[in-house]
Amino acid sequence: MNREKREMRVPFINLNREYQSIKDEILTAIQRVFERGQFILGKEVSLFEEEFAHYCGVRYGVGVATGTDALYLALIAAGIGEGDEVITVSNSFIATALAISFTGARPVFVDIDPETYTIDPNLTEELLKKRRKRVKAILPVHLYGHPADMGAIMEIAKKYDLIVIEDACQAHGAEFEGKKAGSFGVMGCFSFYPTKNLGCYGDGGMVVTNSRKLYERLLLLRNYGERKKYQHIIKGRNSRLDELQAAILRVKLKYNDEWNEKRRRNAFFYHERLKGLDIICPTEREGFKHVYHLYVIRTKKRNDLQKFLKNKGIETLIHYSIPIHRQRAFNELGYNSGRLPITEEVSREILSLPISSQMTNSELEDVINQINLFCSSYKS
DSSP states (O other), rough: OOOOHHSSBBOSSOOHHHHHHTHHHHHHHHHHHHHTTTTTTHHHHHHHHHHHHHHTTSSSSEEEEEEEHHHHHHHHHTTTTTOOOOEEEEETHHHHHHHHTTOEEEEEEEOOTTOOOBHHOOOOHHHHHHHTTTTTEEOOOOOOGGGOHHHHHHHHHHHHEEEEEEEEOOOOOOOOTEEEEEEESSSEEEOOTTSSSSSSOOOOOOESSSSSSHHHHHHHHHHEEEEETTEESOOOOOOOOHHHHHHHHHHTTTHHHHHHHHHHHHHHHHHHHHSOOOOOOOOTTTTTTTOOOEEEEEOTTTHHHHHHHHHTTBBBBOTSSOOOGSSSSGGGGOOTTTHHHHHHHHHHEEEEEETTOOOOOHHHHHHHHHHHHHHHHOOO
């Protein structure tokens, strides 16, 4: 193997580069927590909950341990449980469906829009006509940073009297018609996994809501059902965002819009320079603001392109190569191949390119040049 194949010239993401850009602020925030000496549900968590809720344009935020817990606790708080069905998509990280299953409910998958890769409202309504009696909620996923069509989804929910809980784990700062993702349904759920647009240095999550009742229930659910010390009024669990992560996130939240704009500039650069190639670039629909958590292209030569880029020192990933309905863990749902044709076709063709806000112009140029080289070699 030659030297070029061993070196990674363009990593998929460089978290150290991001850290170095705000290092002094991060260390000051961490020191503040250590000096205060409170590490669980203290001032940093409560302040970050307020700040992130305000950022999303809602009244309340409840910090939890992970994005998966955010989804699960939101579903439980909304009363989803045994015997219920929740409509969602299979083209997502498995946590979306796991959270539904953990409640005892059943995830029911609907196919996706072939351009935005988010839930198809028309197919959702068709599905509801067949399964209305059992469906209690819709869980749209704002995938890759592009919001689902929340106008259509909310209309459908109103028509059929359904709960809407948003999976906004990949959409921190994304917007639909000027409103932030996570602010449309009864609750919005976020992950702060390190690679997210707004990520901490460990695990973390949050549920945001405008409902005082749901807010108070979530506070109980995330902390053993405890209202006062050793007084447990419901069966809750231990799912708390810790002080250190909250302090780090408070620093990073101040930069989120700036970093999102850098991602958008990188995306537009890709759009312009990959135009005309045998590649489908991401779509940003009118009225939507895509924050490009991921920049996902499509090509029928996906595997060959990924291998070519890897040999050139460019790291890419696939989000997601096996849809949830095809995962062994969900065999009991009985989804055969071909049930979700667009989801399955997309899963064979998608490839995520580096898009981090910390990418340099030379790294972007390198990725574009190598893709052009690959496409030229195929034509010849």
